Amino acid sequence: MSTANATPAADEAFTRSDPLKWVIAVAVLLAIVTATSCLYFRFKVQPLPRMIVVPAAAEVRIDRKASVRYRNAVFVTRVATFRDELFAYLMYQPYKSSTPFLDDELLLRYAAKK
Numbered sequence: 001m002s003t004a005n006a007t008p009a010a011d012e013a014f015t016r017s018d019p020l021k022w023v024i025a026v027a028v029l030l031a032i033v034t035a036t037s038c039l040y041f042r043f044k045v046q047p048l049p050r051m052i053v054v055p056a057a058a059e060v061r062i063d064r065k066a067s068v069r070y071r072n073a074v075f076v077t078r079v080a081t082f083r084d085e086l087f088a089y090l091m092y093q094p095y096k097s098s099t100p101f102l103d104d105e106l107l108l109r110y111a112a113k114k
Contacts, residue, residue, distance in 0.1 A: 085110060 059069045079095060082088035088108065096106045 079106070 059071070061069065080088075080091065082091065088110075092106070092108050095101060
């Protein structure tokens with residue numbers, strides 16, 4: 001629009017500030033701030049709790065074989081898996097008398113098929 005065709009009433013209407021426009025602008029800004037803060041508090045990363053249990057220091061011994069031991073701790077592992085209960089029972093004694101398990105406790109466990 002050229003300035004030659006502009007009327008003073010049109011210029012006044014264009015530059016005049018309408019209070020309703022300001023109220024709508026403030027309401028929209030307030031809604032954006034509220035939505036942003038709600039999303040921030042909903043999805044912010046929570047810090048870890050302070051009461052994290054730290055394991056005790058390990059005792060490293062090198063005698064017959066290198067070993068790392070924790071006081072009052074039990075380590076459990078699966079040594080072998082057999083399909084037949086009788087064969088597992090018969091293999092229990094050779095495993096128990098083998099070198100890795102001489103000073104350790106070896107348990108035979110039966111797990112029913114699901």
